[in-house]
Amino acid sequence: NAGVTQTPKFRVLKTGQSMTLLCAQDMNHEYMYWYRQDPGMGLRLIHYSVGEGTTAKGEVPDGYNVSRLKKQNFLLGLESAAPSQTSVYFCASSYPTRGGELFFGEGSRLTVL
Protein backbone atom coordinates (compact mmCIF):
# COMPACT_ATOMS: atom_id res chain seq x y z
CA ASN A 1 0.00 0.00 0.00
CA ALA A 2 1.84 3.09 -1.28
CA GLY A 3 -0.39 5.75 0.35
CA VAL A 4 0.37 9.18 -1.13
CA THR A 5 3.06 9.36 -3.79
CA GLN A 6 4.56 12.59 -5.11
CA THR A 7 6.64 13.04 -8.24
CA PRO A 8 9.19 14.39 -8.79
CA LYS A 9 10.96 14.46 -5.43
CA PHE A 10 13.42 17.15 -6.50
CA ARG A 11 13.38 19.72 -9.26
CA VAL A 12 15.38 22.79 -10.20
CA LEU A 13 13.78 25.39 -12.44
CA LYS A 14 14.81 28.67 -13.93
CA THR A 15 12.64 31.72 -13.41
CA GLY A 16 9.80 31.73 -15.90
CA GLN A 17 9.80 28.00 -16.58
CA SER A 18 6.72 25.90 -16.00
CA MET A 19 6.27 22.54 -14.37
CA THR A 20 3.71 20.19 -12.88
CA LEU A 21 3.88 18.26 -9.63
CA LEU A 22 1.93 15.03 -9.56
CA CYS A 23 0.23 13.53 -6.52
CA ALA A 24 -1.34 10.09 -6.52
CA GLN A 25 -3.16 8.34 -3.68
CA ASP A 26 -4.39 4.78 -3.51
CA MET A 27 -6.64 5.09 -0.43
CA ASN A 28 -9.78 6.14 -2.30
CA HIS A 29 -9.83 9.46 -0.43
CA GLU A 30 -12.26 12.13 -1.51
CA TYR A 31 -10.24 15.12 -0.33
CA MET A 32 -6.81 16.11 -1.57
CA TYR A 33 -4.59 19.07 -0.72
CA TRP A 34 -1.42 20.82 -1.75
CA TYR A 35 0.65 22.54 0.96
CA ARG A 36 3.93 24.36 0.84
CA GLN A 37 6.39 24.30 3.73
CA ASP A 38 8.87 27.09 4.29
CA PRO A 39 11.22 27.53 7.27
CA GLY A 40 9.43 29.18 10.18
CA MET A 41 6.15 29.40 8.26
CA GLY A 42 4.69 25.98 8.92
CA LEU A 43 2.42 24.38 6.35
CA ARG A 44 0.35 26.69 4.20
CA LEU A 45 -2.51 25.46 2.06
CA ILE A 46 -2.21 26.30 -1.63
CA HIS A 47 -5.24 24.58 -3.18
CA TYR A 48 -7.48 21.70 -2.27
CA SER A 49 -10.12 19.48 -3.78
CA VAL A 50 -13.18 17.91 -2.20
CA GLY A 51 -13.85 15.57 -5.10
CA GLU A 52 -13.09 14.66 -8.67
CA GLY A 53 -13.49 17.65 -10.95
CA THR A 54 -13.59 20.22 -8.11
CA THR A 55 -10.86 22.50 -6.79
CA ALA A 56 -10.71 25.47 -4.46
CA LYS A 57 -8.18 28.07 -3.34
CA GLY A 58 -6.39 27.88 -0.03
CA GLU A 59 -4.32 30.47 1.80
CA VAL A 60 -1.58 31.05 -0.80
CA PRO A 61 -2.99 30.18 -4.26
CA ASP A 62 -1.35 32.89 -6.36
CA GLY A 63 1.00 31.59 -9.05
CA TYR A 64 -0.35 28.05 -8.88
CA ASN A 65 -3.05 26.09 -10.67
CA VAL A 66 -4.45 22.65 -9.93
CA SER A 67 -6.53 19.97 -11.56
CA ARG A 68 -8.33 16.89 -10.28
CA LEU A 69 -9.40 14.98 -13.37
CA LYS A 70 -9.27 11.62 -11.62
CA LYS A 71 -10.16 10.90 -8.01
CA GLN A 72 -6.74 9.44 -7.25
CA ASN A 73 -4.66 12.24 -8.78
CA PHE A 74 -4.15 15.89 -7.89
CA LEU A 75 -1.83 17.99 -10.04
CA LEU A 76 -0.15 21.24 -9.01
CA GLY A 77 1.08 23.47 -11.81
CA LEU A 78 3.42 26.45 -11.90
CA GLU A 79 2.93 28.36 -15.14
CA SER A 80 5.81 30.80 -14.70
CA ALA A 81 8.05 29.88 -11.79
CA ALA A 82 9.43 32.60 -9.50
CA PRO A 83 12.19 32.38 -6.86
CA SER A 84 9.51 32.96 -4.19
CA GLN A 85 8.10 29.56 -5.12
CA THR A 86 11.23 27.81 -3.92
CA SER A 87 9.82 25.52 -1.26
CA VAL A 88 8.99 21.99 -0.25
CA TYR A 89 5.58 20.98 -1.52
CA PHE A 90 3.46 18.39 0.21
CA CYS A 91 0.39 16.65 -1.09
CA ALA A 92 -2.10 15.15 1.32
CA SER A 93 -5.37 13.29 1.20
CA SER A 94 -8.16 12.47 3.62
CA TYR A 95 -11.56 10.91 4.09
CA PRO A 96 -14.25 13.57 4.43
CA THR A 97 -15.73 11.83 7.44
CA ARG A 98 -12.44 11.72 9.34
CA GLY A 99 -12.19 15.46 9.71
CA GLY A 100 -8.66 16.70 9.87
CA GLU A 101 -6.74 13.42 9.66
CA LEU A 102 -4.48 13.97 6.67
CA PHE A 103 -2.14 11.47 5.05
CA PHE A 104 0.90 13.21 3.55
CA GLY A 105 3.31 12.33 0.81
CA GLU A 106 7.06 12.66 1.34
CA GLY A 107 7.32 16.01 -0.36
CA SER A 108 8.73 17.56 -3.50
CA ARG A 109 11.61 19.98 -3.12
CA LEU A 110 11.51 22.71 -5.74
CA THR A 111 14.25 25.27 -6.31
CA VAL A 112 13.67 28.21 -8.64
CA LEU A 113 16.82 30.02 -9.72
Next chain:
Amino acid sequence: QQQVKQSPQSLIVQKGGISIINCAYENTAFDYFPWYQQFPGKGPALLIAIRPDVSEKKEGRFTISFNKSAKQFSLHIMDSQPGDSATYFCAASGRGSTLGRLYFGRGTQLTVWP
Protein backbone atom coordinates in the same frame (compact mmCIF):
# COMPACT_ATOMS: atom_id res chain seq x y z
CA GLN B 1 -4.05 36.27 10.01
CA GLN B 2 -2.56 33.24 11.68
CA GLN B 3 -5.35 30.95 12.86
CA VAL B 4 -3.21 28.83 15.16
CA LYS B 5 -0.24 30.23 17.09
CA GLN B 6 2.43 27.80 18.25
CA SER B 7 5.33 28.17 20.67
CA PRO B 8 8.19 27.73 21.15
CA GLN B 9 9.77 27.70 17.71
CA SER B 10 12.51 25.38 18.95
CA LEU B 11 12.97 23.27 22.06
CA ILE B 12 15.93 21.39 23.45
CA VAL B 13 15.29 18.76 26.11
CA GLN B 14 17.48 16.20 27.81
CA LYS B 15 16.68 12.54 27.45
CA GLY B 16 14.10 11.57 30.05
CA GLY B 17 12.76 15.08 30.40
CA ILE B 18 9.34 16.47 29.57
CA SER B 19 8.79 18.35 26.33
CA ILE B 20 5.92 20.85 26.26
CA ILE B 21 4.65 22.62 23.15
CA ASN B 22 1.82 25.12 23.32
CA CYS B 23 -0.80 26.31 20.84
CA ALA B 24 -3.55 28.89 20.91
CA TYR B 25 -6.47 29.63 18.62
CA GLU B 26 -9.24 32.22 18.26
CA ASN B 27 -11.88 30.59 16.10
CA THR B 28 -14.50 29.01 18.37
CA ALA B 29 -15.78 26.95 15.42
CA PHE B 30 -12.71 24.74 15.63
CA ASP B 31 -13.64 21.31 16.97
CA TYR B 32 -10.72 19.08 16.09
CA PHE B 33 -7.14 19.58 17.25
CA PRO B 34 -4.49 17.22 15.93
CA TRP B 35 -0.75 17.17 16.37
CA TYR B 36 1.51 16.12 13.53
CA GLN B 37 5.08 14.85 13.78
CA GLN B 38 7.56 15.33 10.97
CA PHE B 39 10.99 13.74 10.65
CA PRO B 40 13.60 15.26 8.31
CA GLY B 41 12.93 14.41 4.69
CA LYS B 42 9.49 13.00 5.43
CA GLY B 43 5.94 14.26 5.32
CA PRO B 44 4.06 15.07 8.51
CA ALA B 45 2.17 12.21 10.13
CA LEU B 46 -0.69 12.32 12.60
CA LEU B 47 0.56 11.77 16.14
CA ILE B 48 -2.44 12.36 18.38
CA ALA B 49 -5.66 14.37 18.24
CA ILE B 50 -8.33 15.67 20.58
CA ARG B 51 -11.85 17.04 20.38
CA PRO B 52 -13.06 19.77 22.76
CA ASP B 53 -15.43 17.51 24.69
CA VAL B 54 -12.48 16.19 26.72
CA SER B 55 -9.72 18.06 28.54
CA GLU B 56 -6.97 15.52 28.10
CA LYS B 57 -6.01 12.64 25.85
CA LYS B 58 -3.10 10.33 26.44
CA GLU B 59 -1.46 7.89 24.08
CA GLY B 60 1.65 6.29 25.50
CA ARG B 61 4.16 9.03 26.34
CA PHE B 62 2.19 11.67 24.43
CA THR B 63 -0.57 13.72 26.05
CA ILE B 64 -2.72 16.54 24.75
CA SER B 65 -4.09 18.95 27.32
CA PHE B 66 -7.00 21.09 26.16
CA ASN B 67 -8.36 24.26 27.78
CA LYS B 68 -11.52 25.26 25.96
CA SER B 69 -12.15 28.47 27.91
CA ALA B 70 -8.62 29.74 27.27
CA LYS B 71 -8.65 28.43 23.69
CA GLN B 72 -5.33 26.74 24.23
CA PHE B 73 -3.99 23.23 23.86
CA SER B 74 -0.62 21.70 24.44
CA LEU B 75 1.40 18.58 23.70
CA HIS B 76 3.36 16.95 26.50
CA ILE B 77 5.98 14.33 25.72
CA MET B 78 6.93 12.43 28.84
CA ASP B 79 10.30 10.67 29.19
CA SER B 80 11.50 12.32 25.97
CA GLN B 81 13.79 10.17 23.83
CA PRO B 82 16.31 11.04 21.08
CA GLY B 83 13.95 9.32 18.63
CA ASP B 84 11.36 11.99 19.44
CA SER B 85 13.59 14.62 17.82
CA ALA B 86 11.40 16.00 15.04
CA THR B 87 9.29 18.97 14.09
CA TYR B 88 5.86 19.07 15.69
CA PHE B 89 2.89 20.94 14.28
CA CYS B 90 -0.34 21.68 16.05
CA ALA B 91 -3.41 22.22 13.91
CA ALA B 92 -7.10 22.92 14.09
CA SER B 93 -10.13 22.38 11.94
CA GLY B 94 -13.82 22.88 12.32
CA ARG B 95 -17.23 22.49 10.84
CA GLY B 96 -17.87 24.75 7.94
CA SER B 97 -17.96 24.82 4.21
CA THR B 98 -14.90 22.60 3.88
CA LEU B 99 -14.61 19.62 6.17
CA GLY B 100 -11.09 18.53 6.82
CA ARG B 101 -9.34 21.79 6.08
CA LEU B 102 -6.58 22.13 8.65
CA TYR B 103 -4.94 25.30 9.87
CA PHE B 104 -1.40 24.59 11.03
CA GLY B 105 0.82 26.30 13.56
CA ARG B 106 4.31 27.24 12.41
CA GLY B 107 5.96 24.24 14.01
CA THR B 108 8.33 23.45 16.86
CA GLN B 109 11.66 21.82 16.22
CA LEU B 110 12.34 19.46 19.13
CA THR B 111 15.82 18.17 19.86
CA VAL B 112 16.28 15.56 22.57
CA TRP B 113 19.86 15.19 23.74
CA PRO B 114 20.99 11.71 24.82
